[in-house]
Amino acid sequence: MAYTTVNKSSDYFNTKLYTGNGGTQSITGVGFQPDWVWIKSRTTGGYHNVFDAVRGVTKRIFTNDTQAENTSAATLTAFGSDGFSVGSNGDVNGNSQSQVAWNWLANGAGSANTDGSISSTVSANTTSGFSIVSWTGNGSAATVGHGLGSAPKVVIIKSRDNAHAWFVGHQSLDASAPWTKYMTLENSNAINDDIIWNDTAPTSSLFSVGNYSSTNGSGVKFIGYCFAEKQGFSKFGSYTGNGNADGTFVYTGFKPAWVMTKKTSGTSSWDMHDTKRDTFNVATKHLLAEDAGAEGSTVVLDILSNGFKFRTSNGDRNASGATYIYMAFAEAPLVGSNNVPCTAR
Numbered sequence: 001m002a003y004t005t006v007n008k009s010s011d012y013f014n015t016k017l018y019t020g021n022g023g024t025q026s027i028t029g030v031g032f033q034p035d036w037v038w039i040k041s042r043t044t045g046g047y048h049n050v051f052d053a054v055r056g057v058t059k060r061i062f063t064n065d066t067q068a069e070n071t072s073a074a075t076l077t078a079f080g081s082d083g084f085s086v087g088s089n090g091d092v093n094g095n096s097q098s099q100v101a102w103n104w105l106a107n108g109a110g111s112a113n114t115d116g117s118i119s120s121t122v123s124a125n126t127t128s129g130f131s132i133v134s135w136t137g138n139g140s141a142a143t144v145g146h147g148l149g150s151a152p153k154v155v156i157i158k159s160r161d162n163a164h165a166w167f168v169g170h171q172s173l174d175a176s177a178p179w180t181k182y183m184t185l186e187n188s189n190a191i192n193d194d195i196i197w198n199d200t201a202p203t204s205s206l207f208s209v210g211n212y213s214s215t216n217g218s219g220v221k222f223i224g225y226c227f228a229e230k231q232g233f234s235k236f237g238s239y240t241g242n243g244n245a246d247g248t249f250v251y252t253g254f255k256p257a258w259v260m261t262k263k264t265s266g267t268s269s270w271d272m273h274d275t276k277r278d279t280f281n282v283a284t285k286h287l288l289a290e291d292a293g294a295e296g297s298t299v300v301l302d303i304l305s306n307g308f309k310f311r312t313s314n315g316d317r318n319a320s321g322a323t324y325i326y327m328a329f330a331e332a333p334l335v336g337s338n339n340v341p342c343t344a345r
Contacts, residue, residue: 011031011032026080035052044090047064064186064288068161122146141198150204154236157225159215165185171236255304262324
C-alpha cells in the first residue's frame with residue numbers, strides 16, 4: 001500500500017448536495033475543480049450521470065445503463081474552480097429535486113501517455129491515486145498507461161461508442177487470480193470469469209485489456225477510471241458477511257466519507273452511502289449504482305472513525321458466509337498531519 005500525503009481528504013474527494021431549479025445554476029462548495037463528477041437525483045427516479053474532464057462537458061455516460069456516451073447541452077455545462085454548472089436536464093437539475101454529486105480530483109483535461117502498447121490520454125493525480133484514462137481500441141490484447149506510478153487496485157472501463165457493459169476489475173475479486181475476474185457496474189450480477197483484463201494484473205504504469213470489442217474494439221473510444229490505494233485516504237478490499245444485525249466490521253484506517261459495497265458470491269446491488277446524506281449513525285440513505293430509482297432508506301451500517309460496521313443481516317450487504325468487495329474514500333485520515341478530528345458519529 002502506498003503512503004499518502006493527503007492531509008485534507010476533501011481536497012481530493014467531496015460529496016456535494018444541492019437542490020435542482022429546472023433551469024441553470026452553478027454548484028459551488030466542492031472545494032476544488034472536479035475532474036470526475038457523478039450526479040444522481042435522490043428524490044425521483046433518474047439516470048446516474050457521469051462526467052469527466054477528459055471527455056469534456058455535456059458528455060455523459062450512465063452507470064445504470066450500457067448505452068453509449070451521449071451529448072446533452074442541458075447537463076453538466078462547465079467545470080468551475082469550486083464545483084460545476086448544470087443546465088435544465090431533469091437528471092442533474094430537476095426542479096425542486098434533491099441531488100447528490102460525488103466529485104473526484106484528477107489533473108484536468110489530461111495529457112498524452114505512451115507507456116502502453118496503445119497511446120492514451122491520462123489525467124492523473126498521483127497523490128490521491130486516481131486517474132482518468134481515454135484511449136482508442138486496436139482490436140487486440142493490449143496495455144494502456146494509467147499515469148498513477150503505483151498499481152491500481154480498481155479499474156473501471158466503459159465503451160464510449162457502443163452499448164457495452166461497465167467492466168469493473170478489483171484486487172479482491174479472487175484471492176488467487178483477481179485479474180482473471182470482473183464484475184459489471186450496470187447490473188447486480190455475481191462475479192464473472194473472462195479475459196477482460198487479459199488475465200494480467202495492473203502494474204505501476206499499465207493496465208491490460210483483452211481483445212473483445214467491448215474492451216478494446218478496433219477504432220472504438222473507451223474511458224477508464226483507475227484507483228490506487230493510498231493509506232489513510234482510500235481503501236479497496238473485501239469482507240465476509242456474518243448474517244447478523246450485529247454485523248461485520250470493516251477496517252479502513254480512516255473515517256469514510258463514501259462507501260460502495262457489492263456481493264461477489266451472488267447477485268446484489270452496488271450499494272452507496274456517504275456522510276453528507278447521512279450525517280449520523282445508523283446510515284440509512286442509500287443509492288444503487290445499477291438502479292435509476294430514487295434514494296432508499298433502511299438501516300444499513302455505522303460509519304466509524306476507522307471503518308464501517310453493518311447493522312443488518314440483509315443479503316445484499318451482510319449475508320452469512322457471503323463475500324463482498326468495497327471501495328471507500330476518507331472523510332478524515334488517521335495519518336499524516338491531518339488536523340480534522342476522526343470522531344465517531
